[in-house]
Amino acid sequence: MPEVIKEVPPIWTTGWTDILNTGTWRSAVPVHKKRPAPCHKACPVEGEIPVWTQLVKAEKYQEAWLALAANNPFPAVTGRVCHHPCEGSCNRGEYDGAVAINALEHYVGDLALQEGWSLPKPEKEREQRVLVIGAGPAGLSCAYRLRLEGYQVTVFEEKPEAGGVLRYGIPQYRLPKAVLAGEIKRLQELGISIETGRRFESYELEQYEQEYDAVFLAIGAGKAKSLPQFPSDKRVLNGLEFLARANQNDTIALGQQVVVVGGGSVAMDVARTARRLGSYVTVLALEDGEHLPAQTDEVTGALEEGIAITGGAMVQEVQSSERGLGLACVKVNLDPEAPPGVLKPVVVPGSEFSLIADQVILAIGQDPETDVWNHLLPVKQTLFQIKPDFSTDRPGVFAGGDDASAERYVSSAIGQGKMAARSIARYLTGGSGSVDEEIVSLEEPVPFKDINTFYFPSQSRDYKGTTAAEQRVRDFSEVKTGFSSDQALAQAERCFSCGSCIECDNCFYFCPDMAVVKDATLEEHYRILDQYCKGCGSCVEECPRGAVVLKEESR
Amino acid sequence: MGYYNIQEEKVFNSGHAACPGCSEALAIRYIINTLGPDSIGVVPPSCIAIISGPQPLSSMRMPVYQTTLEASAASATGISRALKAKGNDHTNVVVIAGDGGTYDIGFQSLSSAAERNEDFIYVCLDNEGYMNTGAQKSSSTPYLAYTTSTPSGKPTPKKNLAEIMAAHRIPYVATATTGYPEDLARKVARAKELKGTGLRFILVLTPCLDGWGVADHAGPKTSRLAVETGVFPLYEVEYGERYTLNFGSKGTPVQAYLSQQSRYKHLRPEQIQEIQSQVDANWERLRERFSVP
Ligand SMILES: Cc1cc2nc3c(=O)[nH]c(=O)nc-3n(C[C@H](O)[C@H](O)[C@H](O)COP(=O)(O)OP(=O)(O)OC[C@H]3O[C@@H](n4cnc5c(N)ncnc54)[C@H](O)[C@@H]3O)c2cc1C
Ligand SMILES: Cc1ncc(C[n+]2csc(CCOP(=O)(O)OP(=O)(O)O)c2C)c(N)n1
Ligand code: SF4
Ligand code: SF4
Ligand SMILES: [Mg+2]
Numbered sequence: 001m002p003e004v005i006k007e008v009p010p011i012w013t014t015g016w017t018d019i020l021n022t023g024t025w026r027s028a029v030p031v032h033k034k035r036p037a038p039c040h041k042a043c044p045v046e047g048e049i050p051v052w053t054q055l056v057k058a059e060k061y062q063e064a065w066l067a068l069a070a071n072n073p074f075p076a077v078t079g080r081v082c083h084h085p086c087e088g089s090c091n092r093g094e095y096d097g098a099v100a101i102n103a104l105e106h107y108v109g110d111l112a113l114q115e116g117w118s119l120p121k122p123e124k125e126r127e128q129r130v131l132v133i134g135a136g137p138a139g140l141s142c143a144y145r146l147r148l149e150g151y152q153v154t155v156f157e158e159k160p161e162a163g164g165v166l167r168y169g170i171p172q173y174r175l176p177k178a179v180l181a182g183e184i185k186r187l188q189e190l191g192i193s194i195e196t197g198r199r200f201e202s203y204e205l206e207q208y209e210q211e212y213d214a215v216f217l218a219i220g221a222g223k224a225k226s227l228p229q230f231p232s233d234k235r236v237l238n239g240l241e242f243l244a245r246a247n248q249n250d251t252i253a254l255g256q257q258v259v260v261v262g263g264g265s266v267a268m269d270v271a272r273t274a275r276r277l278g279s280y281v282t283v284l285a286l287e288d289g290e291h292l293p294a295q296t297d298e299v300t301g302a303l304e305e306g307i308a309i310t311g312g313a314m315v316q317e318v319q320s321s322e323r324g325l326g327l328a329c330v331k332v333n334l335d336p337e338a339p340p341g342v343l344k345p346v347v348v349p350g351s352e353f354s355l356i357a358d359q360v361i362l363a364i365g366q367d368p369e370t371d372v373w374n375h376l377l378p379v380k381q382t383l384f385q386i387k388p389d390f391s392t393d394r395p396g397v398f399a400g401g402d403d404a405s406a407e408r409y410v411s412s413a414i415g416q417g418k419m420a421a422r423s424i425a426r427y428l429t430g431g432s433g434s435v436d437e438e439i440v441s442l443e444e445p446v447p448f449k450d451i452n453t454f455y456f457p458s459q460s461r462d463y464k465g466t467t468a469a470e471q472r473v474r475d476f477s478e479v480k481t482g483f484s485s486d487q488a489l490a491q492a493e494r495c496f497s498c499g500s501c502i503e504c505d506n507c508f509y510f511c512p513d514m515a516v517v518k519d520a521t522l523e524e525h526y527r528i529l530d531q532y533c534k535g536c537g538s539c540v541e542e543c544p545r546g547a548v549v550l551k552e553e554s555r
Numbered sequence: 556m557g558y559y560n561i562q563e564e565k566v567f568n569s570g571h572a573a574c575p576g577c578s579e580a581l582a583i584r585y586i587i588n589t590l591g592p593d594s595i596g597v598v599p600p601s602c603i604a605i606i607s608g609p610q611p612l613s614s615m616r617m618p619v620y621q622t623t624l625e626a627s628a629a630s631a632t633g634i635s636r637a638l639k640a641k642g643n644d645h646t647n648v649v650v651i652a653g654d655g656g657t658y659d660i661g662f663q664s665l666s667s668a669a670e671r672n673e674d675f676i677y678v679c680l681d682n683e684g685y686m687n688t689g690a691q692k693s694s695s696t697p698y699l700a701y702t703t704s705t706p707s708g709k710p711t712p713k714k715n716l717a718e719i720m721a722a723h724r725i726p727y728v729a730t731a732t733t734g735y736p737e738d739l740a741r742k743v744a745r746a747k748e749l750k751g752t753g754l755r756f757i758l759v760l761t762p763c764l765d766g767w768g769v770a771d772h773a774g775p776k777t778s779r780l781a782v783e784t785g786v787f788p789l790y791e792v793e794y795g796e797r798y799t800l801n802f803g804s805k806g807t808p809v810q811a812y813l814s815q816q817s818r819y820k821h822l823r824p825e826q827i828q829e830i831q832s833q834v835d836a837n838w839e840r841l842r843e844r845f846s847v848p
Contacts, residue, residue: 017570017614025575454734454779455558504557509736510775512580514569532569536576537772544558 018532022513026535028550030516032507032524035499035546038445039086039101044407044415045072045141049086049101050500056104056492065112068105069119072414073144073187074137074166076113076179079106080480081170082411083295091498094448097461100483100491106464107488113182119144119190126150128428131212133200136164137410138401139218140184141417142424143192149425153192154212158199164220165402166410168244169266171273172476177247202372205397214396214424217377217384218417221366221402227261230318230360235325239270239363246273254279255358259327261315262363263287268298270363271307275473281307282355286332286345288312301479304469313353314345318360327355368403390420391427398424446499450546455506462491501525501547507539559737563588571614573606576771578733578761578778579680580606583615585736586651586678586759589743592617594647595638597631599624599661601653602687602763603680624660627652628668631675639674647747648675654695655685658714669723672753676746679716679756682763690766697786698833699826701818702766708821712833717758717792724795726752731789732760734778738789738801745791760787768817780812785838790845798844809834 039049048067055064068075082102090098130146132139135157143153161167163180188194200208208215224238235255239262245252258274260267263285271281283302285292289311292299303309312331319326331351338344367382377392377399378385383406384392384399391398400416402408465481472479483491503525508516515533516526540548566587573580579602587594596619598604607619622630627650635648652661657679665677684702685691692702692709695716699708721728727749731739739759746755762769762777769777781787785804792798809831813819822830 014611014613016568016616017572017609017612018568020570020572020612022570022572452776454776506558509559509561510581512573512577512584512774513571514567514584529569534575535771537770538576538581538775541772542775 021531022534023515023529023531026533026553028535028537028552029530029533030507030528030535030537030539030548031551032501032526032528032548034501034524035549036443036445037498037500038089038091038447039099039498041445042085042089044085044409044411045078045418046415047071047086050495050497052108053099053101053104053492053495054497054500054502056108056488057495059489061108061111062115062117065108065117066120068108069112071418072411073119073141074109074183074410074414075105076109076183077137077166077175078411078414079103079109079482080175080179081166083409089445091446091448091451091496092456092461092494095451095453095456096458099495100461100463103462103464103483104488104492107483107485109183110179110482113179119186120148121190122148122150124150126152126428128152128213129154129211130214130216130424130428131156131208132216132218134164134218134220134401134403135159135162135184135194135196136218136220136401136413137166138220138403138413138417138420139164139216140187140192141414142216142218142400142421143417144187144190145418145421146424147187147190147192149421151425151428155192155194156198156200157194157196160197162194162196168247169240169269171243171246171269173272173276173472173479174269176478202376205376209394209396213428214398216417216420216424217373217392217397217399217403218401218413219368219403221368221382221408223367223369224362225365225367227315227362227364229315230362231320233320233325235320235358236318236360236362239266239361240366242270242361243273246277252277255324256280257324257355257357258282258359258361259284259325259355259357260361260363261285262365263292263294263309263311264363264365265294265298266366267363268294268302270361271302272298272305274359274361275302275305275307276476279359282357283307283309284313284315284327284329284355285309285311286314286334286343288334301466305473306469312348314347324356324358325360327357327360329353329355370403389423389426390416391423396427398427446546451496451498452542452544455504455544456494456496459490459494461494462487497545499546501543502545504544506542506544507548510538510542512536512538561585561589561737561740563740564591566590566592566594566616568614568616570612571606572609573602574764574771576764576774577602577606578763578774579603579682581733581736581774582678582680582739582759582761583607583651585733585740586649586743587615587617589740590647590649590676590747593645594649595634596620597622597627597634597648597650597652599627599650599652599656600687601656601680602682603651603653605687624656626664627656627661628664628673628677631677632668632671632673635673635675644751647750650675650677652677652679653685653687654679654681654683654716655691655693657681658694658716666719666723669720669725669754669756672725674751674753676743676755676757678743679758680761681716681758682761682766683713684763684766686763686766690763698830699819699822701821708826715837717790720756720758721792721795723754725754725756726794727755727757728792728795729757729790730760730787731757732778732782732787733762734775734782735789735802742791766818768820769815773815777812777815780807780815783807784809784812785834786812788838788841790841800842800845803842804834804838 052067084102087098317328332345335344401413691704
């Protein structure tokens with residue numbers, strides 16, 4: 001940077017050392033720069049977590065929500081159901097427990113609904129029209145991003161209400177319908193038109209390609225898998241259908257004994273829903289009880305609610321009789337040599353046992369209904385084949401979410417919808433514009449060793465509250481209670497703000513050469529005086545959050 | 556949203572000749588920028604003299620008298636009395652001297668000035684050795700630390716100068732260090748405020764990066780470890796009686812402090828244990844002096 005270098009006077013006189021150029025001593029120079037936080041890099045919606053937690057800390061809640069909603073229109077939903085990989089990679093996890101990011105998101109999301117805050121309106125309107133098929137998190141997230149850019153967006157949804165799995169899959173005790181409805185209403189107020197009860201048939205594609213400038217397919221994975229040993233019988237239900245009915249408050253007579261087959265999160269939702277409808281529930285899973293694919297939290301919840309989980313078990317035969325369905329089962333071990341993702345059960349000889357069930361519910365996975373599309377679009381193992389930019393090989397047709405990915409998380413669907421919108425916008429503007437800049441750079445996230453923990457006195461992490469199990473099974477009230485405002489503040493306080501400068505001035509205070517100066521006109525807030533900086537790196541070390549790095553210099 | 560709030564007057568200049576990352580330079584920043592330009596400095600031979608020079612340039616925007624290594628307190632006495640004779644009751648007189656010039660060579664003049672309760676501030680920048688001349692031991696060098704004149708480690712413990720000065724019952728004695736810049740600046744401000752009461756003495760631990768064998772960026776961190784392990788507690792004493800603790804031991808094992816510095820790299824585990832016992836005993840003894848709040 002061009003500093004005014006003061007000249008050494010030609011004659012012997014007295015003066016100050018600030019005419020000297022101690023900057024020539026150094027071999028490296030500090031640079032203030034925003035670096036990605038590990039939570040941010042782990043977040044499937046690319047949420048700028050350190051930014052909004054700082055705003056919560058400053059009690060600027062509406063700004064925090066806007067920063068949150070910039071990447072995710074469903075914070076109150078994801079604050080409840082996201083698998084939160086952010087917390088797993090949070091630097092504070094290596095210190096005294098990860099920041100309660102998910103609970104904070106829940107808090108801010110609920111506050112926005114309570115206060116009735118609305119999303120920012122598009123800055124300009126564009127004429128181009130985009131059709132989104134499927135009003136699940138992927139479709140709605142894509143619609144949101146495109147609408148923000150001013151595109152005219154219509155969403156077709158076959159079900160009577162929007163939300164996809166959020167509406168018809170995830171039970172109310174985890175995600176109250178009013179919360180979802182509130183966040184969807186806000187999207188509609190932005191001018192997104194959602195046509196419910198409108199199933200889109202594959203043969204309509206050509207016609208709609210003419211009427212719309214681009215199409216995004218986000219039909220989810222709505223077809224439940226089945227098992228050949230189970231007869232077609234009204235006493236055998238699939239989990240998706242069962243949850244959809246429960247989510248519409250249908251009366252479902254299950255009988256006393258319900259057996260749920262499957263060990264994933266859907267199986268837990270099914271079991272806990274059946275328990276709330278008054279049945280005794282047993283879950284049978286191929287995986288052993290310690291290694292169920294379901295999230296630990298959900299397994300614990302199910303066990304507390306009196307659900308029996310039998311791991312390492314397989315149903316071999318089903319006898320139907322007046323008394324119920326007789327399940328001939330056997331214990332199994334999973335072959336550890338099997339390729340990843342493939343379950344290869346090995347029967348334990350002599351371990352046969354049997355169960356009687358009034359109702360069996362299968363929750364062994366679901367696939368997208370892509371077979372009707374495969375003459376129009378490439379499909380591989382039930383998934384739409386897409387390029388990294390979410391385009392299919394049909395110009396203007398994009399796909400994302402559960403129908404194109406095996407990730408199967410709400411936040412992944414939201415993230416994919418967002419990234420697809422970015423590509424659609426690029427497509428619609430002829431390759432130039434984009435919905436927003438690529439925020440997640442290729443740069444490595446700030447590692448824990450770059451955090452100066454002296455500035456962060458140990459403070460324990462807090463968790464959401466949980467209603468007692470006896471109370472829980474009585475109805476579908478929400479199980480988890482969100483943070484109070486005091487809890488939220490205390491927990492936001494714990495965020496290191498990895499890689500994001502908060503203008504604490506430590507870099508300024510610890511320079512022995514006064515070579516760090518504040519400069520409000522700069523985005524990075526500070527300037528390094530080239531003439532004086534000796535390159536000691538004290539500012540780098542004393543920055544509590546790794547927002548200054550040392551860059552080698554060659555002369 | 557800062558951790559520190561320090562008001563500075565621009566007295567200390569950039570372009571000085573301290574090593575990159577030097578703790579003494581950082582300490583000088585908070586000492587003279589707190590005292591302000593209406594001050595006269597007295598500096599004996601030491602790294603501080605180098606930092607304040609090189610002649611004819613000065614890094615300090617105030618008059619500085621470079622005296623002899625023995626005579627800092629005597630020189631300051633003369634300046635302070637001359638100002639008084641002239642009716643000047645506002646100019647601060649401040650000695651900034653090293654540990655060699657304070658614990659050893661300048662000790663008699665300091666002790667007698669304290670006994671007479673002369674009216675000036677004396678700041679000792681303690682880097683635990685004669686660093687400017689090549690890292691020889693001083694009576695401030697800690698037990699078992701390597702210096703070029705104690706190649707197998709110093710056989711005797713560090714002299715406890717803060718307690719010696721407190722025993723003179725002067726108005727103000729404080730310990731400070733660069734890892735706690737606001738605490739340091741506050742203590743300097745307090746000493747300035749007490750002008751007219753007599754001698755005010757501040758002992759500042761300033762890790763010498765080269766002499767101690769730590770990285771250029773590690774001065775403040777090393778200084779904080781000295782405090783958190785109880786090696787160098789930060790406290791104040793008024794008139795040799797009223798003790799106040801500012802930052803004390805957090806129970807961090809001394810190993811954490813020692814292992815950062817190559818001057819201790821020859822230590823055997825039992826020697827580290829011995830240092831730990833001494834630190835614990837010193838900390839316990841000091842703790843008894845703090846008035847119950
Ligand atoms: C029971 C259950 C619980 C889950 N719990 C969690 C959880 O707690 N956390 C988590 O992260 N993930 C969870 N998941 C996974 C997550 O819900 C999905 O990955 C996510 O919903 C996928 O979003 P999507 O938009 O791709 O699909 P969906 O949510 O399935 O939405 C697709 C939408 O498209 C509509 N549609 C389909 N075909 C057509 C058509 N031809 N015309 C018009 N509309 C059509 C569907 O009706 C549906 O509304 C769960 C999944 C299930 C099944
Ligand atoms: C009487 C006397 N003896 C020796 C010296 C040489 N000398 C100059 S600076 C110095 C080291 C002073 O050490 P210290 O006071 O600890 O200051 P530091 O260099 O560590 O900052 C010595 C021994 C001298 N100037 N005068
Ligand atoms: S401390 Fe904050 S910024 Fe750093 S990883 Fe955790 S949540 Fe993210
Ligand atoms: S030390 Fe503080 S002010 Fe400096 S870069 Fe880091 S966060 Fe920003
Ligand atoms: Mg010294």
